Amino acid sequence: IHPFVQIKKLYSSCMNTTAIELDRLKTIKSIIKGLGGWPVIEGQRWNQAKFDWTQSVYKFRKAGYSLDYFLAFTVAVDYRNTTKRVIQIDQAILSLAKELFSKGLENDVVRAYYNYMVDIAVMFGANRLTAKTQLKKALEFEMKLSNVRCRTVQALLIGFNPHRSRCQWRIEETTVYYIILYRCATFRICFQAFVG
Numbered sequence: 001i002h003p004f005v006q007i008k009k010l011y012s013s014c015m016n017t018t019a020i021e022l023d024r025l026k027t028i029k030s031i032i033k034g035l036g037g038w039p040v041i042e043g044q045r046w047n048q049a050k051f052d053w054t055q056s057v058y059k060f061r062k063a064g065y066s067l068d069y070f071l072a073f074t075v076a077v078d079y080r081n082t083t084k085r086v087i088q089i090d091q092a093i094l095s096l097a098k099e100l101f102s103k104g105l106e107n108d109v110v111r112a113y114y115n116y117m118v119d120i121a122v123m124f125g126a127n128r129l130t131a132k133t134q135l136k137k138a139l140e141f142e143m144k145l146s147n148v149r150c151r152t153v154q155a156l157l158i159g160f161n162p163h164r165s166r167c168q169w170r171i172e173e174t175t176v177y178y179i180i181l182y183r184c185a186t187f188r189i190c191f192q193a194f195v196g
Contacts, residue, residue, distance in 0.1 A: 006064035025124060032124075035059045040126045040134045068093040092145050101146040105139075114139050 013027075032038050036056040039046040060067055067073060072090040094101075096113060105111050114135065121131035 003064075009064070029124060031063075035063065035065070038121075038124070040121045040131050041124045043127060043130060094142060094146055096142075096146075098146040101143045104143060110139070 029041070032041070036051065036059060037046065039048070057067055072088075072093050074088045074090070075085050076088055078084040078086045096109065100107055100109050103110070105114060117135045117139070118128065118131045121135060122128050
């Protein structure tokens with residue numbers, strides 16, 4: 001039922017053309033603010049000490065937005081026991097293919113992506129110089145993520161060898177589900193970036 005509620009909300013917000021025409025960016029800015037804000041837009045008003053990324057993840061999830069930018073969460077059938085489900089926590093889904101990131105801003109597609117990010121931030125009210133600086137750091141972070149890749153869930157479950165793999169996993173059995181937890185270099189980079 002929850003997905004249908006989210007679809008109805010999205011449809012209603014898209015069809016409210018009066019609000020869209022009157023508010024333009026005001027509506028989306030209010031959504032961003034409600035999700036915790038965007039430092040590049042907030043500028044000097046941004047208070048990093050008040051930012052809690054776990055609360056942001058909760059707000060994104062509650063609003064029905066994707067969380068796959070840092071961690072990918074999926075629920076799947078357990079291949080060992082099809083009456084059970086597994087929650088899979090996997091690596092981030094990146095905005096561009098890994099191959100494109102290899103040359104950084106020298107790649108035309110990466111440069112266009114970066115310029116697009118800056119233009120969007122400026123459209124939302126960010127200072128262009130601040131946007132260029134902060135979003136370059138964000139792009140560099142995404143490029144680092146693209147270089148740290150774990151094997152897929154299936155590869156980890158089939159023939160996992162802790163002496164050869166960078167990723168470690170354990171399975172905790174509950175009454176209904178197997179929960180697969182990964183400790184991977186990808187996650188360490190994410191957490192270091194957010195926690196400090």
